[in-house]
Amino acid sequence: MNRNQGPATAGKHPDSESGINRREMVWRLMLAGGAGFALPGIAEGHPIAKHLAHHTTVAEARGMAEKANWTPAFLDQHQSKTLEVLAERIIPGSSNAQVNRFIDLLLSVDTQDAQKKFLASLSAFEAESIKRFSQPYKDIGDNQQNEILTIASTAKPGEAVEGKIQPMTMRDHFENIKSWVAGAYYSSEIGMKELGWTGDVFFTSFPGCQDSSDHHS
Template sequence: MNKEKNLLVIGSGAAEITRFTRRMIVQALLAGAGAAWPLVANSHPIYGLLSGKAALDEVEKLGAANSKPAFLSSSQNETLTAIAESVVPGSTKAQVSRFIDVLLSVDKPESQHKFLESLTALDAEAQKRFGRRFPALDEEQKDALLSDVSTKAESPKTLETDAGKKQPSLYGHFENLKGWVSGAYYSSEVGMRELGWTGDYVFEKFPGCLHPEGYH
């Protein structure tokens, strides 16, 4: 772990706090590491949402309202939960799919559309290869699919159609979903504590990935 700094955002009583709100975690993230985010590009939609007070205010309201998906359908939420757990093990415990769903409900239509396209693309690929939706695949099948779409770094993020239009490739769709999942996971208390955070300091530089079995 790198050099520690005093966490001014939470205050001197932080060491006595046993639970941290999502807002506290986000403030801690933005207070250190030059406002960088673990494994998430600054250009990704989730970075802008988590950096904005208005979005977090709305997320807290919706998150406290009920446990039903605010934006996704039950089927879409099931797919997201399965993909998230495969990309970053522990995502289910960190309620990653729930947080992403609430964020999407206050996001721009363009980002919502791109997210659903990516989710549908990976589910369709699972159907094409194995005849079942992604949540119904066994672990070996999930690993095989995600390994293919995530390790082909030479694959372009976009492909040009016959009509001359560009659309995301499977690799591009995976990268989009990975950004959402990683951002949601590492802005949770579970994710930050996994990196070694205890609440009384921020990272000057984030540690590397601690999930060798994941795809982020």
């Protein structure tokens, strides 16, 4: 992303308190996705897009994620920590944006199919870490974590075969997790500010911003 180029504005809204404009902005961006405009890094048809299109859901999940006594609603503690570490590797700043908490809350109300697919993807990274380094992903070193991410992000994606359900590859698992992380991050206040949101202005374009290429691709 080229932060030296200013985004095109779509209009100002006077009430910028309590993150209301940010939630409305996320909602408008997701509704505009069909016209080729959406938050970066989210695969077409990914479950998180459905959640982000409902700004009430986003607001409620954000509020719950920010509570001091928050505990995972869907993931267990180990899975939540693994997701936190993995998300930080994919998009630095995800921990501060409480990406793992937000994703957990969305998963808790998602379909069983989406839940199973997410757990399978998270488990794939854990299994790869155990196989290569004999430790859980959250416990290995930074370079080792990046090594697994590089392997996953450059692996061959699975090929769709009509009438058959094909097993997911590491690339597929990476793309699934990445979409969850990107959606959670770029719909947060931190992520929206990275895209150029000022608190009272909506944008129609973000010049120089190509997907999440500033982060792990």
